[in-house]
Amino acid sequence: MASKNTSSNSRQAVQRSNSDSARWIAGLLLLFIGLFAAAAVFFSFFSWAADQSGLQKSVEERVTLGIEPENLCGWAGARLGMLLVDHSFGLFGILIPAMIVLVGVRIVRQRPLLFNHSILSLFLIMILGSLTLGFAFANRWSLCCSTGWGGAFGIASSALLRTHIGAFGTLILLVGGWILTGVFINRNFINKVNEAGNVVVDKSGKVVEILKHKVVLHGRAAGEDGAAEDVPEPAPKPGPKAAAPQPAPSKAAEPAAQKPAPIRVERPSEPVAARKSVPEEDENPFLELTPDGKPVAGETAAEQTPPPAEDGEFIEVDLSRPEGRVVIGRSGLVELERPAVRDAVAAEPAPEEVPEREAAQSDPDAPFTEITVLDDAPAAEPEGVVVTVEANEAKLLDEKAIPTESYDPLKDLVNYRKPPVTLLEDYISDSEVSDEEIFENKTKIEDTLKNFGIPIQRIKATVGPTVTLYEIVQAQGIKISKVQGLENDIAQSLKALGIRIIAPIPGKGTIGIEVPNRDKQVVSMYSAVRSLRFQESKAELPVVIGRTIQNENYVFDLAKMPHLLVAGATGQGKSVGLNAIITSLLYRKHPAQLKFVMIDPKMVEFSLYAKIERHFLAKMESEDDAIITDPKKAVYTLNSLCTEMDNRLELCKKAGARNIAEYNEKFTSRRLNPMNGHRYLPYIVVVVDEFADLIMTAREVEGPVMRLAQKARAIGIHLIIATQRPDVKVITGGIKANFPARIAFRVMQMIDSRTIIDQPGANQLIGRGDMLFSKDGDLTRIQCALVETREVERICEYISKQQGYTEAYTLPDYTPDGGDAQMGSEESSAPVKYDSLFAEIARDAVSGGQISTSMIQRNYEVGFNRAGRIMMQLERAGIVGRQQGAKPRDILYHDLPSLEAKLQELGLF
Numbered sequence: 001m002a003s004k005n006t007s008s009n010s011r012q013a014v015q016r017s018n019s020d021s022a023r024w025i026a027g028l029l030l031l032f033i034g035l036f037a038a039a040a041v042f043f044s045f046f047s048w049a050a051d052q053s054g055l056q057k058s059v060e061e062r063v064t065l066g067i068e069p070e071n072l073c074g075w076a077g078a079r080l081g082m083l084l085v086d087h088s089f090g091l092f093g094i095l096i097p098a099m100i101v102l103v104g105v106r107i108v109r110q111r112p113l114l115f116n117h118s119i120l121s122l123f124l125i126m127i128l129g130s131l132t133l134g135f136a137f138a139n140r141w142s143l144c145c146s147t148g149w150g151g152a153f154g155i156a157s158s159a160l161l162r163t164h165i166g167a168f169g170t171l172i173l174l175v176g177g178w179i180l181t182g183v184f185i186n187r188n189f190i191n192k193v194n195e196a197g198n199v200v201v202d203k204s205g206k207v208v209e210i211l212k213h214k215v216v217l218h219g220r221a222a223g224e225d226g227a228a229e230d231v232p233e234p235a236p237k238p239g240p241k242a243a244a245p246q247p248a249p250s251k252a253a254e255p256a257a258q259k260p261a262p263i264r265v266e267r268p269s270e271p272v273a274a275r276k277s278v279p280e281e282d283e284n285p286f287l288e289l290t291p292d293g294k295p296v297a298g299e300t301a302a303e304q305t306p307p308p309a310e311d312g313e314f315i316e317v318d319l320s321r322p323e324g325r326v327v328i329g330r331s332g333l334v335e336l337e338r339p340a341v342r343d344a345v346a347a348e349p350a351p352e353e354v355p356e357r358e359a360a361q362s363d364p365d366a367p368f369t370e371i372t373v374l375d376d377a378p379a380a381e382p383e384g385v386v387v388t389v390e391a392n393e394a395k396l397l398d399e400k401a402i403p404t405e406s407y408d409p410l411k412d413l414v415n416y417r418k419p420p421v422t423l424l425e426d427y428i429s430d431s432e433v434s435d436e437e438i439f440e441n442k443t444k445i446e447d448t449l450k451n452f453g454i455p456i457q458r459i460k461a462t463v464g465p466t467v468t469l470y471e472i473v474q475a476q477g478i479k480i481s482k483v484q485g486l487e488n489d490i491a492q493s494l495k496a497l498g499i500r501i502i503a504p505i506p507g508k509g510t511i512g513i514e515v516p517n518r519d520k521q522v523v524s525m526y527s528a529v530r531s532l533r534f535q536e537s538k539a540e541l542p543v544v545i546g547r548t549i550q551n552e553n554y555v556f557d558l559a560k561m562p563h564l565l566v567a568g569a570t571g572q573g574k575s576v577g578l579n580a581i582i583t584s585l586l587y588r589k590h591p592a593q594l595k596f597v598m599i600d601p602k603m604v605e606f607s608l609y610a611k612i613e614r615h616f617l618a619k620m621e622s623e624d625d626a627i628i629t630d631p632k633k634a635v636y637t638l639n640s641l642c643t644e645m646d647n648r649l650e651l652c653k654k655a656g657a658r659n660i661a662e663y664n665e666k667f668t669s670r671r672l673n674p675m676n677g678h679r680y681l682p683y684i685v686v687v688v689d690e691f692a693d694l695i696m697t698a699r700e701v702e703g704p705v706m707r708l709a710q711k712a713r714a715i716g717i718h719l720i721i722a723t724q725r726p727d728v729k730v731i732t733g734g735i736k737a738n739f740p741a742r743i744a745f746r747v748m749q750m751i752d753s754r755t756i757i758d759q760p761g762a763n764q765l766i767g768r769g770d771m772l773f774s775k776d777g778d779l780t781r782i783q784c785a786l787v788e789t790r791e792v793e794r795i796c797e798y799i800s801k802q803q804g805y806t807e808a809y810t811l812p813d814y815t816p817d818g819g820d821a822q823m824g825s826e827e828s829s830a831p832v833k834y835d836s837l838f839a840e841i842a843r844d845a846v847s848g849g850q851i852s853t854s855m856i857q858r859n860y861e862v863g864f865n866r867a868g869r870i871m872m873q874l875e876r877a878g879i880v881g882r883q884q885g886a887k888p889r890d891i892l893y894h895d896l897p898s899l900e901a902k903l904q905e906l907g908l909f
C-alpha cells in the first residue's frame, strides 16, 4: 500500500515538473513575441510611410529592387505594425503587444489568466481609444499609419455608430464608455470625476457672479447722471448734528461736497432669510433716495415712490455711504441706526431699545413712515450725512447664524491637520495564490483525510493575505475530534509549517484548515488606513491592525477592549504591531482628544515619537523626557496615572457622568463649569513596550498596572502592554484577568501560546506579522499591517511641524511616599525655577483664602498646563496642601507677612 502511494506520488511529481516546464516555455515564448510585437509597432509609427510601398511588393521584387525595410524589426515587423495599427486599432494597437507580454508574465508566474483585471483594462482602453480616435479624426491628419489615428477598426466602427445613433449619440456613448472604464480600472475614478465636476461648477459659478457684478456696476454707472462719478468722499463719522439727513436739493445744481447722501432702495423679491445667503452683488440695482426718503434727482416718478412691500417682504433703503442703510419695513416703518449700535444690537439687543422698537412695530396707529433713531442723535433733525439703518433687528437675528455656545475641544489647535495617507507607503505585492496552488492543497488535504478514513463532502477555500482557509464539510457521521488529531499528518502531507486546524469553525460547524500561502502578501498600513471600514469607523479609538483571512480590514475600538496585551517571540512583528496601533490612532484623532504615555525600557522603539510631545504625549511635570525609559520613572508615571484616574473618577462623580464619553459630552455642551475644576478629558493610551523587562526590574509596577487595568477603562485610560517573554511571571493571572483582548504573534512553544491566549495556535503562526487576535476567547487570524520606521518618522515629522500645545499634557506629579533616597536628594538639590506669576498667585491665594487650578487659569489668563504647574510649585513650596479628590486645596499660610517671609526664603521678593 505504502509503495503504491510512493509510486503514485512520484508519478504526480514527474507530471507536475513536466507541466511546469511547458508553462515556462509557453510563458517565455509569449513574453518574447509580445516584446517583439511592441518594438515592431513602435517602429512602424515612424516607418510606415516608407515601408508601405515595399510591403505591397513581393519578396522577389523587393530583393531585385533592393528595397530595405525602415522598421528596425524588418519586413516582419513592418507587416505586424501594419496589421496591428493600420488594419486594427490605430495608435492603440500598441496595447496588443502589451497584453501579450502581460499574459506571458502571468503564465510564467503561474497566475490565473481568466478575467485578469490589468489585461481586461488594457483591452477596454484599446477598443475605446481606437473608437474615439476614429470618431474624432476618421482618416484625417494621421501621422501614425495610413488609415487614420483610430485604425481600420476605430474608423469603421465609429462610422457605423454615427450612422445608427448619430454623432451626438456616439459622443455620449464614448463618454459613458470612458467613465465606465475608468470606474472599472479604479473605483475611485467616479469620485475624481465628481470632484472635477464640482470644481468646474464652482469656477463657472464664480465667473458668472463676476460677470453679473460687472454688468450691474456698468448699468448703474450708466444710469447715473454724472453725479455718480462725483459721489463725494465717504463722509466723516456722523456727529450728533451731522447724523440727521439734509433736505435733498437738486443733485446737478449742488456742488458735490454739499450734496446729501443718496439713499438706495433695494427691492428684494425673496424673504430675508433666503436673501441673507445671497451675495450683495447679486441683488437688484438700487433706486436712489436722499436721506429724507426723497428720490434723488433724475429718477422717474415711478421710481420715486417705493411700491408697498408685499406681505413677508421689506424694502430696504440703503444710504449710498459706507456707514449704513435705511430700510423701510413691511409696514412702511423706517429705522435708522448707527453701525456701532446696530452691531451691538445684532449681538445682543439693548434692553431699552427692544420695547421701543417693538412698540413702534406693534402700534397700528403709527405713522406710515416713522424714523427711530437708535443712538443719541436727535431724530427730528433733518441734517446728517449718513445714517445706518436696518429693516428691523428681530428679523436680522437669524437663529441659525447665532454661533452655538458649545465648547469644541478641536478648536484648541484649530489649524491642526491630520497626517495625509500619502505619508505611508503602499507595498504593492502582486503575489497571488494561483489556482494550481489551491487545487494542489485541496487534493492533498482530501487525500490525507481519505487515507485516514475521513471522507469529505465539500471543500471551500478562502484566500487571505498570508494563509488560505480550507473549510471542510466532512461526511455524515465523522467526528470532528478525529480530524483534530490529524493536524500533524495534514501538515506533513502539505509540507508546510504554520498549519492550524480549527475544528469546528465557531458558529459554522465546519472544519477549517489554515494553510500558509507560498507567496505571502504584505498588508500595507497605507491600504489599511485608506480602507472604508477604518475611515468610517465610529469607534472612540479606532484601530486598524491588519487584514483577516477574508481579506477584510480588521478594525477594533481600543476604548472597548479596553486594554490590550501584545505578546510574541522576538522578531515576529510586535513592534510593527504597536506602531500600527499608534499610527491608526494618529490618523484619526486630534491632539485635543488623545494623549499617549510611552514607556520604552528598550530605549529605541518609541524614541521617534518624541517629536510629537507637544501634540500627543503626556508626562509628569517633573519629567524631562516624554518617552520614559527608566523603570523607576515608569513606576512613578504609572502611579501618576493612577492619580489622574482618581481625579477623573472624582470629576465624573461630580458631573453625574458614568464614563468619559458622557462626561465630555456634558462638558462640551457647557453643562459643566470649568470654574469647578471641570475640564475636557482627552483619552490617554499608555503603551508599554517590553513589559517583562519592566516588571523584572521594578516589581512594584504591577500594582499601578493592575489598578489602572481594573478601574481606568471608564474614564478613558487604556493600557497596551507588550512583551516578548510570555511567561506566567510576566503575564500574571491578575493581568490576564484584566486584559480580555490579547494579540499573539508567533511564539516558539505551545505553552507560551497558552499563556497568552489560553489555547494553542500562536506557536503555529508563520511570523512576520502573522497574528492571532483574541477577544473574550474568540480567535481571529490576522496579517498585521506593515508600517516601517521611516513611515512613522514621516508622520511624526508632519505632526511636529504643526502648531502644538506649549508642552506635553501634564499628568499629576507623583513622589513616592517613603521617598526614593536618590530621587529625593536629586529633587531637593535641583534649583526650582518658579513661574513669574508664582508670588502674585501665592499672595492672592493667602489673602483670598482659596485656590484652584481653574481659578489661576481664569484670573491670570493662563493655560491649563501652566496653571497646573504653578499649583504644583505652590504645593511643593508648602503654600497650599495636596489635592484631595475634587475638594479645594488647603491654604497653609494664613497671613501675608508669614507668606512674604516664605517667599523671601524661596528667593522671590
Ligand SMILES: Nc1ncnc2c1ncn2[C@@H]1O[C@H](COP(=O)(O)OP(=O)(O)OP(=O)(O)O)[C@@H](O)[C@H]1O
Pocket (backbone or CB within 6 Å): 522, 523, 568, 569, 570, 571, 572, 573, 574, 575, 576, 577, 724, 768, 769, 770, 783, 784, 785, 786, 787
Ligand atoms: N506585518 C508585517 N508585515 C511584513 N513584515 C513584517 C511585519 N511585521 C514584522 N515584519 C518583519 O519582521 C521584522 C521584525 O519585526 P518587529 O521588529 O516588529 O519584531 P519584534 O517582535 O518587535 O521584535 P523584537 O521583540 O526583537 O523587537 C520587521 O523588520 C519586518 O521586516
